[in-house]
Amino acid sequence: MEKIKYVICIAAVMVAVIISCKTRYTTTTTTSFKATSSAANFDRGKVLVFSVCAGCHYDRRINKFIGTQIHDVPGIAGKVFAANLTHSKSNGITDKYSDAEIRYLLKTGVARDGRFLAYMLRPNMADEDINAIITYLRSNDPPLRAADTTVGITHFTFVGKAYMNLTAKPVPYKPDVPMPAKNNKVAIGYYLVDNLGCFHCHSKKLTSLNYLNPDQTKGYLAGGIKFKEPNGGEVKASNITPDKNTGIGSYTEEQFSKAIKEGIAPEGGKLKAPMPKFALLKDEEVNAIYAYLQTVPPKNHKIE
CATH class of the missing domain: 1.10.760 (Cytochrome Bc1 Complex; Chain D, domain 2)
Incomplete structure (x- = not known):
């Protein structure tokens, strides 16, 4: 009986370790999606980025998208920091992504390095709006101009990794989503x-x-x-x-x-x-x- 309990215990530990270590997913953009820039797309993109992304990525003290710490993550799970979205060559991430990779991230929550970013999920966002977001992020609007700083590096504890892998998963990739009808x-x-x-x-x-x-x-x-x-x-x-x-x-x-x-x-x-x-x-x-x-x-x- 004691031997069975021991085996069960070891198995449980191994499962927990495997779960906690699985923090990367396969990324497949499958398309050569390229955003189309225009004044209208810039204006729409600015509205969306400030409405959707600013809560985590915008520092109101300096009026730039340098990222912030996500304080709502319990300390036992680790520390999570939103990325610098400015055109910083040393700390910014936007310029490291292709348009197709940004689209894939927003649709599935999977970053180009395979990390799953649950807060990013927008699987039902129309390509028209994703196009606008990318247009704005590629612009030289003051809040996006290079700021060579970082607010911190995300680190999940054993508990955080296990919890994320048990409860948070990427969603299926849904490309070519249309905007709702203008009269509805x-x-x-x-x-x-x-x-x-x-x-x-x-x-x-x-x-x-x-x-x-x-x-x-x-x-x-x-x-x-x-x-x-x-x-x-x-x-x-x-x-x-x-x-x-x-x-x-x-x-x-x-x-x-x-x-x-x-x-x-x-x-x-x-x-x-x-x-x-x-x-x-x-x-x-x-x-x-x-x-x-x-x-x-x-x-x-x-x-x-």
Whole structure:
């Protein structure tokens, strides 16, 4: 009996070691995708990069995309730092990627060196928007000009590696995704809630997100995820379903716009970080998000 227990114990340790060490995936871009630059793509790309990427990669103290530490990763799992996206030859990474590799990273979460970057996942983003993001990242806009600095090197502990490999996996590569129809306001709203990452923060847990089918995520848009504030405090993401008592069911379109673009709640209070983060969105895009949220089943979930 003791021998069986010993064998089981050894097997469990070996499995744990294998799991913790598997931190690389095969990368296959399969295409020679090349972004097309234009003034319109630059403008759209800037909006998207500031709305999607800035939360992790933008340092507001110096107004540059030099990266930041992701403080929401528990210390027991290690330390995670967002990369420098500027055109730094020593520390920047954007110029080291081909357009096809950036596209593959955004679609699957797999970097060119095989690492899986869960925060990067945007499998349902249209190629038109990926094209715009790449156009902006390739530009010489001031926030992207070379800044030869690094905020830190990502390091996962044994626990972090094991956890990542058990719970976080790349998703299938979905190329050639079209934009939603321009006359379908609700579809546009759903597309934005997906690709701006609204459902990432406003659902039940970051570890149970359904990236391919966002509306099937547990606790979809009902809030509750905790985030660390710069001062060490915590803030919980709000319920943004149209429940009138615990969600945003009583918000007017104008109040909703003011909240996500200016960070001002209907009662006059200021929203805490990471909101507001959508100041650059067009009014019609904000209105489309509002229209979509009104179609989501209301959930009575009070957030303290």
